[in-house]
Amino acid sequence: MRRVDSIQKRQKLPKCPICGAEAFVKKNIVDGFYMGWSAGCPRYRIADGIHGVNTLEEAKERGYTVHGAPSKEEAVKRWIIIAKMEEKKYDRRN
Numbered sequence: 001m002r003r004v005d006s007i008q009k010r011q012k013l014p015k016c017p018i019c020g021a022e023a024f025v026k027k028n029i030v031d032g033f034y035m036g037w038s039a040g041c042p043r044y045r046i047a048d049g050i051h052g053v054n055t056l057e058e059a060k061e062r063g064y065t066v067h068g069a070p071s072k073e074e075a076v077k078r079w080i081i082i083a084k085m086e087e088k089k090y091d092r093r094n
């Protein structure tokens, strides 16, 4: 276990592409609201006026938090994909 942890720590979490907050990754409590691992922006909420996600439909398309990943690596991987997609969108706009 310890060996795996040290490998995972080296994986760099990109910051939130929208608000620049340091991203988090955590394991959810089994009987909590979400299962598995979560990663993403700690400030992100639906209709928070920052991330531009105002409905559940929009959240499904582009939420800024990953939920229910089966492992820490998977949660991190999914978050990296979201963060990179947003970066590309901004590149196109600028």
Ligand SMILES: [Zn+2]
Pocket (backbone or CB within 6 Å): 016, 017, 018, 019, 020, 021, 041, 042, 043, 044, 051, 064
């Ligand atoms: Zn954010």
